[in-house]
Amino acid sequence: MLEITTGKMTLRLSPPVMGASGAFGFAGEYGKLIDLSTLGALVTNPISLRARRAATGARVVPLDSGVLIHTGLPNGGIYKMHRQYAAKWRASPIPVIVHLIGTPEDLAECAAFLDQQAEIAAIELGINDALTAREVRAMVARVRAQTQLPLLAKLPLYQAVNLAAAAADGGANALVIAAPPRGTARDPLSGQLVGGRVYGPWLKPLAVRIVGQLAPRLSIPIIGCGGIHHPDDARDFFEAGARAVQLDSVVWARPEMVIAIAKAFSGGELTRAAGALADEWRPLGEPAERRTTLIPAPPPPHVPSPPEI
Amino acid sequence: MHQRQAVIERIRRVSAGVQRLELAVEPPQRALSGGQFFLARTTATYDPYLREAWLPVALNDKTIVVERPTRYQYLPNQVVDLLGPLGKPFPLRNSARALLLIAYEAAPSIFLLMLQSALARNSAATLVLIGQAQQYPLEALPSALEVIRAEHYETWAERAQHIAWADQIFAVAPPPYDLPAYMRLLEDAQRVRHAVSAELLYGIFQPPMPCGIGACQACLVRLQNGDEVPACTEGMAFDLTRVNLLQSLADSAGA
Numbered sequence: 001m002l003e004i005t006t007g008k009m010t011l012r013l014s015p016p017v018m019g020a021s022g023a024f025g026f027a028g029e030y031g032k033l034i035d036l037s038t039l040g041a042l043v044t045n046p047i048s049l050r051a052r053r054a055a056t057g058a059r060v061v062p063l064d065s066g067v068l069i070h071t072g073l074p075n076g077g078i079y080k081m082h083r084q085y086a087a088k089w090r091a092s093p094i095p096v097i098v099h100l101i102g103t104p105e106d107l108a109e110c111a112a113f114l115d116q117q118a119e120i121a122a123i124e125l126g127i128n129d130a131l132t133a134r135e136v137r138a139m140v141a142r143v144r145a146q147t148q149l150p151l152l153a154k155l156p157l158y159q160a161v162n163l164a165a166a167a168a169d170g171g172a173n174a175l176v177i178a179a180p181p182r183g184t185a186r187d188p189l190s191g192q193l194v195g196g197r198v199y200g201p202w203l204k205p206l207a208v209r210i211v212g213q214l215a216p217r218l219s220i221p222i223i224g225c226g227g228i229h230h231p232d233d234a235r236d237f238f239e240a241g242a243r244a245v246q247l248d249s250v251v252w253a254r255p256e257m258v259i260a261i262a263k264a265f266s267g268g269e270l271t272r273a274a275g276a277l278a279d280e281w282r283p284l285g286e287p288a289e290r291r292t293t294l295i296p297a298p299p300p301p302h303v304p305s306p307p308e309i
Numbered sequence: 310m311h312q313r314q315a316v317i318e319r320i321r322r323v324s325a326g327v328q329r330l331e332l333a334v335e336p337p338q339r340a341l342s343g344g345q346f347f348l349a350r351t352t353a354t355y356d357p358y359l360r361e362a363w364l365p366v367a368l369n370d371k372t373i374v375v376e377r378p379t380r381y382q383y384l385p386n387q388v389v390d391l392l393g394p395l396g397k398p399f400p401l402r403n404s405a406r407a408l409l410l411i412a413y414e415a416a417p418s419i420f421l422l423m424l425q426s427a428l429a430r431n432s433a434a435t436l437v438l439i440g441q442a443q444q445y446p447l448e449a450l451p452s453a454l455e456v457i458r459a460e461h462y463e464t465w466a467e468r469a470q471h472i473a474w475a476d477q478i479f480a481v482a483p484p485p486y487d488l489p490a491y492m493r494l495l496e497d498a499q500r501v502r503h504a505v506s507a508e509l510l511y512g513i514f515q516p517p518m519p520c521g522i523g524a525c526q527a528c529l530v531r532l533q534n535g536d537e538v539p540a541c542t543e544g545m546a547f548d549l550t551r552v553n554l555l556q557s558l559a560d561s562a563g564a
Binding site: 022023024025029030032033045053054056057058059060062063064065066067069071074189190199200201229249251252253254255256 | 310311312350354355356357358359360390392483484485516517518519520521522523524525526527528529531537557560561
């Protein structure tokens with residue numbers, strides 16, 4: 001369990017496993033499929049001050065063992081989204097953390113509004129890749145001044161090392177490391193190059209390395225995020241120094257693994273006992289095999305080419 | 310919606326390009342209607358990473374039949390992880406006696422389950438296969454179906470008459486051809502019928518759907534009222550008079 005306490009309230013993450021922004025929807029859409037109460041918290045999809053439209057053109061590009069997604073972060077703006085989802089957030093069995101995006105001015109206004117809403121447990125700031133450390137410090141401090149809610153800062157993967165101290169100095173209560181990195185890939189349907197966020201299991205070693213670099217240097221908790229698809233993946237983040245983890249695209253690929261990962265850390269040890277072999281450490285009935293029991297099939301071509309007749 | 314494992318009981322090659330898989334599934338997943346679909350995972354690895362959309366074409370007592378291209382290889386007794394059924398059933402009107410179905414550069418598989426119920430109540434149905442859709446094996450289609458083949462949309466003979474007499478029209482085209490194809494069809498319908506009423510003309514939107522549950526927002530369709538709704542939960546068929554085709558087309562051109 002991870003507790004993050006600020007002047008106003010305590011965010012208790014039990015288990016220390018959360019649904020990440022961008023993957024689980026705005027208000028527990030996955031509740032129709034999996035028991036979200038097994039998670040420690042749910043972070044909403046990104047919300048901005050004003051409404052944003054969905055991206056145009058191709059939005060999904062399949063990759064080898066991953067996917068590139070460019071949604072445009074569509075949302076109706078903070079006030080409309082709050083009207084639309086407040087009842088669901090209030091009824092949520094787990095803490096709801098609102099992920100905010102925008103300019104420092106926008107973020108400050110959103111934070112001041114959310115500070116008055118009892119159903120919001122914390123705020124997560126999406127830190128833009130292009131910001132400098134000075135700008136990040138100022139931005140976080142500006143938001144911090146508007147709210148007493150626990151404040152998480154989600155850092156871009158490749159700038160996390162440079163920006164972490166600035167976010168902490170600005171007043172973040174925890175850092176999420178890291179947001180999915182940006183990439184560019186060719187859409188097989190339209191033939192166009194598409195830029196977007198990249199997801200997949202291969203992100204884990206990159207993020208774990210950065211968590212390991214930063215954890216000893218920071219006094220605030222780190223929440224690991226990126227490529228977690230199995231309890232062992234989460235365990236690697238914890239061993240590297242993370243105090244909690246966020247799950248993202250695994251919920252699209254293998255929703256059942258979200259429950260397996262959450263249960264693996266529901267009151268059990270957070271790291272493997274020293275000297276224990278991998279097959280000796282399977283708490284709480286998590287899957288015995290690293291992967292599933294599906295019968296492997298000959299690998300089909302992974303990119304369908306239109307049209308399919 | 311459920312996540313369940315199914316077993317491939319039988320694989321039948323319908324043509325050089327089309328095969329049908331008979332899946333043994335649990336009862337909740339057999340409760341589906343035409344237009345609904347599954348997201349399937351066939352491998353234990355994460356390559357491919359995303360699930361594939363599988364379209365049921367027939368329902369049997371204990372199995373469902375899905376259609377897949379033959380370039381994908383499957384094995385009898387292979388276990389498949391299914392998410393679904395997803396999406397909304399096609400809004401087939403009880404009063405629709407004459408159906409017009411248009412497959413534009415896409416297999417007409419998505420219509421087949423709906424056709425089962427439509428033909429069972431003696432509706433007349435015409436299927437227009439345009440472009441590469443012509444390669445679809447005719448023997449896989451119900452015999453009661455009238456089939457028209459055209460190399461291009463423009464060479465579809467008697468297009469105006471077909472559009473004029475239809476009680477309901479469903480069209481399928483793959484992205485990125487979907488928006489221009491549906492725009493042209495809507496314009497034709499407006500010209501031929503003078504006014505296109507609601508619930509007459511539907512376009513099927515099949516963008517890649519990572520989650521299938523409306524959470525990832527990768528498959529949003531823009532409506533005339535300004536809303537953007539996920540095709541995976543609110544589609545895949547959308548009333549084209551409700552879709553903001555003009556703006557979507559303009560945005561796509563500028564993307």
